[in-house]
Amino acid sequence: MPAKKRIIIIGGPTAVGKTSIAIAVAKHFHTEIISADSRQCFKELNIGVARPSAEELSQVKHHFIATHSIHQKVTAATFEQYALTKSEEIFLERDVLVITGGTGLYIKAFCEGMDEIPEVPSVIRQEISTQYNQNGLQWLQNEIQKIDPAFYERGEIKNPHRLMRALEVYKSTGKSILSFRTAKKAIRPFEIVKVALELPKEELHRNIDKRVDMMMQAGLRDEVRSLVPYQHLNALQTVGYKEIFDYLNGETDLEQAIHLIKRNTRQYAKRQMTWFKKDPAYHWMKPNETEVIKHFGSLV
């Protein structure tokens, strides 16, 4: 009987040191890495999303890094499919696989699956977003209240994204989005072990500041400049890009932009912590290679 297949998940906030730990762990188990990062998957984004260096990428095979374009639609479901397919492939030859990244929702989609909701035609999506831009939140709320009162009752009715999703699902299927939510966790044909990396807040903040300065030295400004024509794409609503766009558009000076990148990255890291803390399956550790390897090794 073949050994039980195992997925090692390494989560944690940005700048905590996931990349190097994941590489060390993957090397130790002679396996590969799937990145669970909603921004590093774009080939056009490099410096600003702290993509692993060419040197790092050469040490261990990585997946979902620079595999997509900012012009494509990439969602949690995209990642789920991608990672499921990849892991099957990798498990043909390996017993262990490392997934690391800071996008909690993507990791959750992979581990627990997402309910099947039919694809929404882009015409419907566009129509809704146009209407929302013209008529505002009030309009969205009214529509939902009319069409899907059950969702209205329990939903976050001040969050336009949630409302638009509920509305587009209703308009394209004629059914409430709630009727698709089974809340059933997918059964995966492998074991999942989760570790989350953490550092004292002051230290994490120092890492963030240092890393932003390094990004600037590495030429972030030029990277962002080349993306100016696409600044409205969703993929570019990203810390490190938004702020430099503002600078390039003459709305702030460079010093201020850098300051804001640091601040917004701290806020982002905080939200990531909130997400990971919620899942009790995570075992929290310091980003120390030998400790983390020992932890996973002891689970065999």
Place this chain on the structure above:
RNA sequence: GGUACCGUGGCCGAGGGGCUAGGCAGAGGUCUGCAAAACCUCCUACAGCAGUUCGAAUCUGCUCGGUACCU
């Protein structure tokens, strides 16, 4: 030295005798299809001292601090 104006929470900023503006930052949180996004909750201040008043951050005086102009 004189005259005038100003002093509101970590920062910005509105108000102006009784009704806790608001924003940012910060803290905590939400989350099944844009998630590095979006959204929610919390954070009761009016420079100091005296006075007027039933009641002062709001009015008066003094003190301190700042700004502008005059000498």
